[in-house]
Amino acid sequence: MDFTPTEDQAAARDLAARIFGDLSTHDRLSAAGTGTDAALWKALCSAGLVAAVTDLGLLGLVLLLEEQGRTTAQVPFAASCVYGLLAVAAHGSPEQRERLLPGIGDGSVVVSGALPAQGGVRAGARGGLSGTAPVVPWLRDATHVLVADDRRRLWLVRTADARCEPVELTAPWSAGRLTLDGTPAERLGGDHDGAGHERAGHDRSDHDRSDHDRRDHDRSDHDRIDHVYADVVATARTAFAGLQAGVCAGSLARAVAHTNTREQFGRPLAAKQAVQLRAADAYMDTEAIRLTAYEAAWRRDEGLPYAAQALTAAWWASEAGQRVVHTGQHLHGGAGADLEHPVHRHFLWGRQLDAYLGCGSEVLQELGKLIAYGEAET
Numbered sequence: 001m002d003f004t005p006t007e008d009q010a011a012a013r014d015l016a017a018r019i020f021g022d023l024s025t026h027d028r029l030s031a032a033g034t035g036t037d038a039a040l041w042k043a044l045c046s047a048g049l050v051a052a053v054t055d056l057g058l059l060g061l062v063l064l065l066e067e068q069g070r071t072t073a074q075v076p077f078a079a080s081c082v083y084g085l086l087a088v089a090a091h092g093s094p095e096q097r098e099r100l101l102p103g104i105g106d107g108s109v110v111v112s113g114a115l116p117a118q119g120g121v122r123a124g125a126r127g128g129l130s131g132t133a134p135v136v137p138w139l140r141d142a143t144h145v146l147v148a149d150d151r152r153r154l155w156l157v158r159t160a161d162a163r164c165e166p167v168e169l170t171a172p173w174s175a176g177r178l179t180l181d182g183t184p185a186e187r188l189g190g191d192h193d194g195a196g197h198e199r200a201g202h203d204r205s206d207h208d209r210s211d212h213d214r215r216d217h218d219r220s221d222h223d224r225i226d227h228v229y230a231d232v233v234a235t236a237r238t239a240f241a242g243l244q245a246g247v248c249a250g251s252l253a254r255a256v257a258h259t260n261t262r263e264q265f266g267r268p269l270a271a272k273q274a275v276q277l278r279a280a281d282a283y284m285d286t287e288a289i290r291l292t293a294y295e296a297a298w299r300r301d302e303g304l305p306y307a308a309q310a311l312t313a314a315w316w317a318s319e320a321g322q323r324v325v326h327t328g329q330h331l332h333g334g335a336g337a338d339l340e341h342p343v344h345r346h347f348l349w350g351r352q353l354d355a356y357l358g359c360g361s362e363v364l365q366e367l368g369k370l371i372a373y374g375e376a377e378t
Contacts, residue, residue, distance in 0.1 A: 003294040005063060009056050012049060013063040017070075019043055024073035026342050032074050034172035036141050041075040041107060051105030053081045054089050057301035058235060061086070062242030062293050069246020070253070072345045074172050076110050076138035078243050082236045083146040084111025087154070091189045091228045096156075100144075111156075112138045114178055116233050117148035121180060128182035129155055137356070139164050139176030146188065147180070152229040155185035171352035189228065234310035235300065237357060241293040241310075241317035244353045248286040248321055251328030251346035255279060258332050258343075275331060282327040285320035292316050308376035311367040317353060319360040325350030 005013065023040045044050060053061045061081050068077050084104045088096055088111075103109030114121070114133035121131035129147060136145060139159065147155045163179040256279060259269040269275050292313035299306035325347045329336035332343050357363070370376045 001295060001298060003059070003291075003298055005059070008052075009060040009063055012052055012056055012060060013067060015047060016044070016049055016064045016067040019047060019049075020067050020071045020073050024068075024071035029072065029074065029345065030340070032172070034168060034174065035074070036076065036138070036174050037074050040073060041077075041141075044075060044077065045105070045107030048105075050077070050081060050085065050107060053085050054101070054105075057297070058086065058238060059294065059297040059301050061239055062245075062297045065239055065243040066246035066249065066290070069243045069248075069349070070250035072171075072247065072250065072349050074174075076112065076141050076174070078239050079112045079138045079142075080104060080107075080110045082239045083113030083115070083232070084109065084144070086235055087111075087146060087188065087232050090231065091154070093189050096186075096189070100156075103143075109144060110138070110142045111144045111146060112136050112142040113146040113232075113236065115146065115148050115236060117150065117152050117229070121147055121149045123149050123151075123153065123155070123185075124182060126182075129157060129180045129185045130182055131180055133178040135167055135169065135175055136178045137169070137173040137175050139178060140166060140174040145178060146232070147178070147185065148229060151225065153225050154188040154228060154232065156188055157183055157185045169352055170355070171349045173352065230307060234296070234307050237310040237314040238293055238296040238300065238306070240353060240357055241289060241313035242297070244317035244321040244350065244357070245286060245290040245293055247346055247349045247353065248282070248289060248324040248328075251325050251343060251350065252279065252282050252286055254343045254346070255282070255328045255331040258335070262333075269331070278327050278331060282324045285316075285324050289313070289316045289320055305376075308367060308370050311363055311370065314357045315360055315363040315367065318357045318363060319354075321350050322354045 023043060024037065028037060049064060053064070065078055068075070085101065088100050088104070092100065100109060104111060114136050120133065121129055123129055129149065133147065139145065142159050145157045145159060145162070147157050149155060157180065162183050165177045165179070167175045167177050169175045256270070259275050259279070262269050292309065296306045296309035296313045299309055328343050329347045332341065335341050336343055338344060
């Protein structure tokens with residue numbers, strides 16, 4: 001394994017760091033409230049960072065999201081790249097790639113995701129989707145939503161065709177509740193029209209197929225559906241773990257700066273052994289999140305199985321992430337409890353990512369099943 005960034009990945013990371021550092025300031029974040037910083041999103045897209053993810057790969061995206069996390073920048077970077085750019089590039093039909101990828105790259109198309117599947121959305125006989133996704137991050141900014149139905153098929157839905165109601169989360173993610181009622185949708189990678197109706201484009205109709213052929217076709221289609229769903233979910237887990245690594249690094253950096261300048265009884269707080277131990281533990285946790293996310297991302301880019309590695313990264317991001325942001329807040333003393341203090345924003349993001357990735361026991365249970373069934377390849 002070699003996680004050393006390529007020249008292009010390093011250049012993109014450095015550019016992202018400058019843009020986030022210049023524009024995602026405490027004053028701008030305070031002014032944005034719980035909404036998205038539209039000017040920052042425009043700057044990122046104009047710099048070509050969103051479109052570049054197609055070439056930078058998932059490891060490149062993780063590097064960019066680390067920089068976003070350091071500043072808790074309020075933009076739909078992770079969602080639009082994972083559920084839009086990478087999902088369509090990897091699994092979309094040629095027509096979908098040609099139609100959607102340019103818009104996602106320039107920011108005119110923003111994609112969010114109603115994943116993982118919870119069984120609350122079903123596809124009707126005529127192709128429309130019905131059901132509810134209670135919380136979809138960055139739904140208020142999205143033009144499209146990638147929705148998983150109860151059979152784990154992935155559909156692209158235009159938000160203009162659905163009902164979207166604002167929902168406030170722990171972190172300011174511009175989230176919303178998505179309600180579908182026979183809403184038109186298109187299968188990701190499917191042969192369909194814009195209303196979600198499957199097209200008859202096969203060489204032989206089901207009527208002409210033998211029972212054996214139909215069973216083989218159904219099995220093949222089921223396997224493909226499972227593969228696409230698993231890949232998108234694993235990509236999301238890896239990317240959001242990378243975002244959590246940045247959130248934790250930003251929280252820890254603020255704690256280190258505070259404890260080195262804040263004095264008690266004539267000595268910096270950082271000179272106290274208890275403070276040093278808390279900071280050291282937080283550093284080790286942050287590195288564990290970062291390295292497990294790097295490994296999962298690298299394996300995907302190399303075409304290797306990475307479902308188990310993505311779950312490992314998600315577990316570290318969930319379990320260790322909440323420890324780190326709690327430490328960052330505690331090391332600030334009373335200032336850490338101030339809702340207007342910058343470190344409190346890291347605390348909110350860390351807890352939101354912890355919830356979004358799933359609690360540690362749930363993630364471990366899924367990882368255990370993967371190992372038990374012999375699907376955790378190395």
